[in-house]
Each structure stands twice: as structure tokens, then as C-alpha cells.
Amino acid sequence: MEDSITFLHSSDWQLGMMRRFLGPDGQARWAQARLDAVMRIGDVAKATGAAFVVVTGDVFEHNQVERQTILRACEALKRIEVPVVLLPGNHDALEPGSLWTSAQWTGHAPSHVVVVTDTKPLEIVPGVEIVGAPWRSRRPLSDPAAPGYAELAPAPPGIKRILLAHGQLTSLSGGMSDVPTIDQAALEAAVADGRLHYVGLGDRHSTTEVTDRIWFSGTQEVTAPEETHPGNVLAVTLGEDSIEVEPHHVGAWHMVEHHAELDDEESIRALEDFFAELPEKERTYVRLAADGSLPLPLLSRLDAMVDAQGEVFASVERWAKFWTVRPAPDAADLDALQLSGPARAAMEELRQALAGGDETAGAALTLMHRLARDAG
Incomplete structure (x- = not known):
């Protein structure tokens, strides 16, 4: 594919997650498995030639995870040898006391890891522009994806623009969401008019194709029996007028x-x-x-x-x-x-x-x- 670029899309790592049905031994193996899956994402990046990795929300289970969880996450991220872009979601929002401003994170996060803290476009690699909509609280007042793209003009020629967002789509929530949902029609319009070339979503734990350019990656490791396609990372290859998305399984549970x-x-x-x-x-x-x-x-x-x-x-x-x-x-x-x-x-x-x-x-x-x- 000419003039193409490949990157990986993951989400909902929820490092530090506890499960009440696991005993101490099982919980320890469960926590390690979630980190191991992160490290396997690094292996997939190497195998696919991915230029960077994006994680669309809920990297951590909450903002008060233990210091050990943050430090072990930093070690796992070191195993991913390309730039990594992390989007705060509802579990780890950019609220007062956020872990993203803690000494544990700022003092140990690898230099190739970038946390999206505003909606300004980021050029992680030449020819690619990343825009994101980080959560600033657990209860947004409006569409949580809109701030990332609503005011954008179409991307300049030769620029591939990727939106990172977190939340449930109105079309998939079944009216059950207790916070504002993401407007799918508005996303599709932004793709159609050239403002966006790929929309990477998080919050839904099952890998889900919404359209050929709008995807939920799902969690890297299963969290509940109801999830239909968990444990994947998506390898996304963007060309001038084409896209290929291939799930790679990294989960073990x-x-x-x-x-x-x-x-x-x-x-x-x-x-x-x-x-x-x-x-x-x-x-x-x-x-x-x-x-x-x-x-x-x-x-x-x-x-x-x-x-x-x-x-x-x-x-x-x-x-x-x-x-x-x-x-x-x-x-x-x-x-x-x-x-x-x-x-x-x-x-x-x-x-x-x-x-x-x-x-x-x-x-x-x-x-x-x-x-x-x-x-x-």
C-alpha cells in the first residue's frame, strides 16, 4: 500500500482492576496478565511495523491505584519500543488529584509515552496528526468526543488525522448510559468531509467495527463473560484512500x-x-x-x-x-x-x-x- 502508515489501537487496560470472585492467588495472576498483554502489544507493534500505539482511555482502573501498579505499568510501557499516546478516560480522568500529575507517574513514565491533556493536535510521527478528547471528570455534561474534532477544518493534503475518544455511542448504548453519549452520525460526517481519517474509540470492552473507519478496539484482556471479542489490539493501516484494520489477539484469560x-x-x-x-x-x-x-x-x-x-x-x-x-x-x-x-x-x-x-x-x-x- 503506497504512502501508508500502520499503528496500533488499544483501550481499556484498566490496570489495577480487582475482581471480587478471585482469591489472592488468582488476583495476582490476573493483575500480571493485564500487564503481560500490554507487553505483547509491544511484540505486535514490532511484528506489524507499527509506527506508534494509541490507547483510547481507561489505562488505569482509577486515579487512586497503588504506587506499585503505576510503576509496573511504566515498566510494561518500556517494552513498547514506538511512541505511545494515552488518552485519559472516565476511570482515570484529568480531575484534581489525577494520577497523571502524580510523582509516581511523572517521575517514572517513559519518555516515548505521551498523555493527551487537551484537544490540540499532536504530530507523533511525520504526516500523522492525532487529536484527542480527554475526560476531565467522570461525568461529562455533553458528547465526550465532540471537543476533539467539532471545530476542526478538513485535514491538509498529505496529513492523516486520527481522533482518540472514549465513551459509548448513542447507537450502541440502548439508552442505558447514565452519561452523555457519542454522536455516531456526527463522527461519520467528520470522516466523510475529510476532518478525520480514523476514529479510535474506547469504553466498549469488545472489539467492535462501527464503520470501516470507526472502531472500538476492546480491552487487551477480558474483564467479564458478557464480552464477545475481548483481548485484542487493532493494527490499523491507513493509505491515501484506503484502510485496513486487523485484530491481533493478545489476551490470555x-x-x-x-x-x-x-x-x-x-x-x-x-x-x-x-x-x-x-x-x-x-x-x-x-x-x-x-x-x-x-x-x-x-x-x-x-x-x-x-x-x-x-x-x-x-x-x-x-x-x-x-x-x-x-x-x-x-x-x-x-x-x-x-x-x-x-x-x-x-x-x-x-x-x-x-x-x-x-x-x-x-x-x-x-x-x-x-x-x-x-x-x-
């Missing part, structure tokens, strides 16, 4: 949502097979939904299985909102426990409560069954 119907031993075996077949368990989070009713021995087996898999995987979480597995205690199952004295009396009381519709009694019976079985 997986987040899986699984719904199971459980009513017999076969369904339990199917769930065991599901867990067994998942790869890279130490980097996989499973959010498990389940419905059905099981005899107490199978319910105990289910509980033991989920607990054991939680030790093997990064995390296995019962999705409370969609976890409706009910006990179906069989008299023979309970009698087989051969309980006596106070334990027997407690069991009978729980059986009566369950018959009366008390679901907590079912959970207590299941636990009693499991403990008595393990003790035997």
Missing part, C-alpha cells in the same frame, strides 16, 4: 458463562465433562448458572464438584441470580445416614420444614447429608 439443567446423574456427569474439557483452567473464570432438583447424594456430589473445581480454575462462581437447584430429598437417602440422637431429631425437623416450603431447610439437609457421608 477466559471468562465463561455456563447454564446447566440438573435433574439426574447423567446431568451431573455432563457438568463434570464440561469442566474437564475447558483448557487453561488456571486462567479461566466460570460463572455457573443451574436449575433443577436433585436427590441429596447428587446434590452433595454437585457441591463437592463445584468446590473442587474452584481450586483448579482461577474461579468457579455460583451465579446467585440464576442458581435455583433444589433438593429432592428421598426418605431412603436420609435413612441411610443412620443418624441417631440430636442429629436424627435435627434431620427430622429439617425434613418437616422443607415439606413446608422452607428452601433453607433443603440447603441444611444437603450439608448434613454431605457431612455425614464424608464422616462415614
Whole structure:
């Protein structure tokens, strides 16, 4: 492609992000993985011949991340050998006390890293003009992308102009955004009249093509099971009148949502097979939904299985909102426990409560069954 230039587009690194469903070991591996993905972006830059890298918002999870997070981010950025342009987003806005003005950042940020602090055009490499719309608070009062391009004239001949912006598009928000959204029609008009040649967006964690010249890169590492195409960086090649955008996968973690119907031993075996077949368990989070009713021995087996898999995987979480597995205690199952004295009396009381519709009694019976079985 004649007179073309390639660069990388990434966003939403959210370094310092915590996940409540991860234990200390899993959280440490998770934090390192997000940094490792940043370093792999440097590898992609080298492999594609990218001239620079842009990150369209939410580099950090918030402005009060730990000092260690900032310093480790600076080390990861050193692994990217070309200029890097960072746009403050809603998580790390240019507000009072911003990390971007902290001694940790200003004293350790690599010299080839530029933070967009206003809407003035930047010439990072010859022939390319970058304009950005940094967030100055977590709650803007109007379209957060507009300040970056609304007053621009068409780009001069020979100049490729790239907009960096952060926020949800009106067309994709479904009316659910609680802050002003980005006007897609206005962006498309700015592309059509030559004011912009590429629009790099952040905030949406899944790689999304809006038009051939307007893209969300998505996060470099998955953050939730709902994300459809996370873990990518985009290699964008701009020519005189052409564009090519190629996603490169840099993420290593997986987040899986699984719904199971459980009513017999076969369904339990199917769930065991599901867990067994998942790869890279130490980097996989499973959010498990389940419905059905099981005899107490199978319910105990289910509980033991989920607990054991939680030790093997990064995390296995019962999705409370969609976890409706009910006990179906069989008299023979309970009698087989051969309980006596106070334990027997407690069991009978729980059986009566369950018959009366008390679901907590079912959970207590299941636990009693499991403990008595393990003790035997």
C-alpha cells in the first residue's frame, strides 16, 4: 500500500482492576496478565511495523491505584519500543488529584509515552496528526468526543488525522448510559468531509467495527463473560484512500458463562465433562448458572464438584441470580445416614420444614447429608 502508515489501537487496560470472585492467588495472576498483554502489544507493534500505539482511555482502573501498579505499568510501557499516546478516560480522568500529575507517574513514565491533556493536535510521527478528547471528570455534561474534532477544518493534503475518544455511542448504548453519549452520525460526517481519517474509540470492552473507519478496539484482556471479542489490539493501516484494520489477539484469560439443567446423574456427569474439557483452567473464570432438583447424594456430589473445581480454575462462581437447584430429598437417602440422637431429631425437623416450603431447610439437609457421608 503506497504512502501508508500502520499503528496500533488499544483501550481499556484498566490496570489495577480487582475482581471480587478471585482469591489472592488468582488476583495476582490476573493483575500480571493485564500487564503481560500490554507487553505483547509491544511484540505486535514490532511484528506489524507499527509506527506508534494509541490507547483510547481507561489505562488505569482509577486515579487512586497503588504506587506499585503505576510503576509496573511504566515498566510494561518500556517494552513498547514506538511512541505511545494515552488518552485519559472516565476511570482515570484529568480531575484534581489525577494520577497523571502524580510523582509516581511523572517521575517514572517513559519518555516515548505521551498523555493527551487537551484537544490540540499532536504530530507523533511525520504526516500523522492525532487529536484527542480527554475526560476531565467522570461525568461529562455533553458528547465526550465532540471537543476533539467539532471545530476542526478538513485535514491538509498529505496529513492523516486520527481522533482518540472514549465513551459509548448513542447507537450502541440502548439508552442505558447514565452519561452523555457519542454522536455516531456526527463522527461519520467528520470522516466523510475529510476532518478525520480514523476514529479510535474506547469504553466498549469488545472489539467492535462501527464503520470501516470507526472502531472500538476492546480491552487487551477480558474483564467479564458478557464480552464477545475481548483481548485484542487493532493494527490499523491507513493509505491515501484506503484502510485496513486487523485484530491481533493478545489476551490470555477466559471468562465463561455456563447454564446447566440438573435433574439426574447423567446431568451431573455432563457438568463434570464440561469442566474437564475447558483448557487453561488456571486462567479461566466460570460463572455457573443451574436449575433443577436433585436427590441429596447428587446434590452433595454437585457441591463437592463445584468446590473442587474452584481450586483448579482461577474461579468457579455460583451465579446467585440464576442458581435455583433444589433438593429432592428421598426418605431412603436420609435413612441411610443412620443418624441417631440430636442429629436424627435435627434431620427430622429439617425434613418437616422443607415439606413446608422452607428452601433453607433443603440447603441444611444437603450439608448434613454431605457431612455425614464424608464422616462415614
